Amino acid sequence: MTTRSEPRPYLNPYLAGALLGLVLFLAFFFTGGGLGASGALSHVQAGIEKWFAPGHVDRVAYLADMAGGRRNSWDNSGVYMLVGTLLGGLASGLLHRRARLEIRKGPRVSNGARLALAFAGGVVMAYGARMARGCTSGQALSGGAVLAVGSWAFMFAVFGGGYAVAWFLRRLWT
Amino acid sequence: MAPFDVNGLAGTVGYALAFGAIGFGFGAVLEMAGFGDTRKLAAQFYLTEMTVLKVMFTAIAVAAVLLALASGFGLLDMSRVFVNPTFLPSEILGGLIMGVGFVLGGFCPGTSLVAASTLKIDGMLFVLGGLAGVFLFGESVGSYEPFWLSGNLGRFTLPEWLGLSTGLTVLLVVLLALTAFLAAEAIERRFGPARASVRRRPRLAWAGAGVLLAAGLVLAARGDPGPEQRWRWLPAAIRQQVAERAVLASPAEVVALRKDTALRVEMLDLRSEHDFNLFHVGGAERVTRADLTTPARLRRLLEAPPSTITFLADNGEGPALEVWKDLRSRGVANLYVLEGGMNRWLELYPVPDCVATRGPGPLGGAPEYRFLYATGDSLPASWPELPRSRAFRLPCATAVVSGGEGAGEYLWPNHAYTRRVKPQVKAVVKGGCG
Numbered sequence: 001m002t003t004r005s006e007p008r009p010y011l012n013p014y015l016a017g018a019l020l021g022l023v024l025f026l027a028f029f030f031t032g033g034g035l036g037a038s039g040a041l042s043h044v045q046a047g048i049e050k051w052f053a054p055g056h057v058d059r060v061a062y063l064a065d066m067a068g069g070r071r072n073s074w075d076n077s078g079v080y081m082l083v084g085t086l087l088g089g090l091a092s093g094l095l096h097r098r099a100r101l102e103i104r105k106g107p108r109v110s111n112g113a114r115l116a117l118a119f120a121g122g123v124v125m126a127y128g129a130r131m132a133r134g135c136t137s138g139q140a141l142s143g144g145a146v147l148a149v150g151s152w153a154f155m156f157a158v159f160g161g162g163y164a165v166a167w168f169l170r171r172l173w174t
Numbered sequence: 175m176a177p178f179d180v181n182g183l184a185g186t187v188g189y190a191l192a193f194g195a196i197g198f199g200f201g202a203v204l205e206m207a208g209f210g211d212t213r214k215l216a217a218q219f220y221l222t223e224m225t226v227l228k229v230m231f232t233a234i235a236v237a238a239v240l241l242a243l244a245s246g247f248g249l250l251d252m253s254r255v256f257v258n259p260t261f262l263p264s265e266i267l268g269g270l271i272m273g274v275g276f277v278l279g280g281f282c283p284g285t286s287l288v289a290a291s292t293l294k295i296d297g298m299l300f301v302l303g304g305l306a307g308v309f310l311f312g313e314s315v316g317s318y319e320p321f322w323l324s325g326n327l328g329r330f331t332l333p334e335w336l337g338l339s340t341g342l343t344v345l346l347v348v349l350l351a352l353t354a355f356l357a358a359e360a361i362e363r364r365f366g367p368a369r370a371s372v373r374r375r376p377r378l379a380w381a382g383a384g385v386l387l388a389a390g391l392v393l394a395a396r397g398d399p400g401p402e403q404r405w406r407w408l409p410a411a412i413r414q415q416v417a418e419r420a421v422l423a424s425p426a427e428v429v430a431l432r433k434d435t436a437l438r439v440e441m442l443d444l445r446s447e448h449d450f451n452l453f454h455v456g457g458a459e460r461v462t463r464a465d466l467t468t469p470a471r472l473r474r475l476l477e478a479p480p481s482t483i484t485f486l487a488d489n490g491e492g493p494a495l496e497v498w499k500d501l502r503s504r505g506v507a508n509l510y511v512l513e514g515g516m517n518r519w520l521e522l523y524p525v526p527d528c529v530a531t532r533g534p535g536p537l538g539g540a541p542e543y544r545f546l547y548a549t550g551d552s553l554p555a556s557w558p559e560l561p562r563s564r565a566f567r568l569p570c571a572t573a574v575v576s577g578g579e580g581a582g583e584y585l586w587p588n589h590a591y592t593r594r595v596k597p598q599v600k601a602v603v604k605g606g607c608g
Binding site: 141 | 355
């Protein structure tokens with residue numbers, strides 16, 4: 001591997017945080033809402049489900065809210081933001097030579113186990129995010145910045161839940 | 175004044191592009207912070223690297239300071255900004271579940287998108303798992319909906335909870351963040367590999383901390399803007415409404431609206447308890463200006479459905495107009511002032527002479543009707559929208575009211591009025607995760 005294709009180092013976390021804060025502020029300033037990711041996942045999922053079971057989508061209140069009847073689940077600000085997030089991540093990854101097909105994992109975990117756990121983690125994470133009405137971006141970041149009480153409680157709960165199980169799952173990461 | 179009405183753009187390419195651009199910045203910054211690498215995220219829970227805490231808390235502090243500055247200087251109307259409603263039970267349980275998922279899968283939803291977009295296979299699997307997770311939620315939430323909807327505190331912010339000004343709360347957030355950063359650096363020195371980030375560029379970090387702290391101090395020292403200041407920041411068109419008397423609705427219009435069953439008409443009576451007891455409009459609520467600006471009360475006014483029309487009443491108009499300006503500058507919509515106040519109401523819908531007589535002077539800001547006893551809302555004049563008020567016990571046998579067809583019956587004339595009330599639907603802002 002030559003030095004030319006070596007991935008560039010990551011940004012200083014405080015600088016990255018300040019930039020993220022600026023993006024978050026601009027989102028609020030221009031659109032009146034913050035950032036988000038998990039809400040868009042719901043819209044994508046409801047949109048997919050509607051292809052297969054439109055009647056079912058109409059009957060479940062939570063789904064009907066997004067995709068019921070003539071509602072278009074895809075035409076949603078969160079979905080546009082999700083597409084932007086993917087493109088932004090890809091652009092920065094290409095620019096900093098970090099976009100490459102690979103698996104990142106802890107040192108003691110096999111590839112298969114990592115992928116299975118990533119999927120399982122995604123299931124658990126997204127389930128919790130919908131229950132909490134937002135993920136780390138939509139609740140902790142956005143709600144934290146506008147000083148919502150529930151978002152701060154949520155943030156401490158996420159860290160609390162993580163630290164509570166970290167010791168038991170230490171084989172995964174250390 | 176910001177935020178801008180993006181809902182007006184809905185369905186256009188511009189709408190998609192605006193949110194796409196915000197997402198682009200979001201994704202790019204997450205990637206630059208290293209959040210596409212699951213090891214960097216998981217390290218947070220093993221204390222070897224505190225990047226997650228540093229980035230998140232910096233972002234929250236910077237955004238909170240910028241938001242408070244923008245709203246404190248009249249550039250941003252916070253009442254139109256989405257604040258995640260507080261549902262403590264589901265938020266705390268959901269947060270705990272997410273914490274477990276974080277350690278299991280090594281991402282949160284936003285960071286998994288960035289990992290997937292930079293071709294990390296584990297990130298792609300996490301996104302697929304996320305789709306499965308939202309599917310499971312959609313299918314199962316119905317079985318425990320009461321829990322999911324429990325503890326709804328609506329728009330509830332830390333300044334309201336702590337009883338502090340927004341500026342002071344933001345200063346506390348900054349101080350909390352800086353303390354957490356010091357702790358994070360100490361933890362990294364203790365548990366992490368010897369390359370703590372602040373040592374790489376200490377000057378920049380200290381300068382940033384200084385700027386945040388200074389901004390927090392300025393915000394705390396300034397306090398929240400007063401009513402006069404907020405009023406001056408309003409668009410000229412709204413201030414013009416007062417000059418053109420467009421916010422003053424005749425009692426006759428109030429009566430007409432009270433007949434409309436599709437509307438909810440609220441009458442907030444700002445007079446003293448004494449005047450209120452002597453006579454008030456049926457269903458009116460006596461409030462003081464201080465009552466109306468308490469956080470809980472203000473939230474009720476702000477979250478009222480668009481079919482609610484609220485009127486402010488005083489003896490005259492002056493004090494009610496001041497309260498109108500105050501509430502309007504805080505974002506309350508569908509709010510009007512009773513034209514001519516309760517004096518004008520009693521002129522249009524009089525009570526019998528044996529109950530109250532009108533003073534000699536012209537109608538002004540003081541109560542012009544002398545009541546012999548307190549009537550509350552027991553007289554037909556309190557409920558003129560009821561066409562024939564047979565049910566009322568008449569105070570004196572000889573009562574004859576203008577327009578009445580005979581003794582014992584009240585039939586109010588239909589007074590002419592200029593239509594001033596135009597119910598407005600307030601744009602609903604939803605958050606990215608909504």
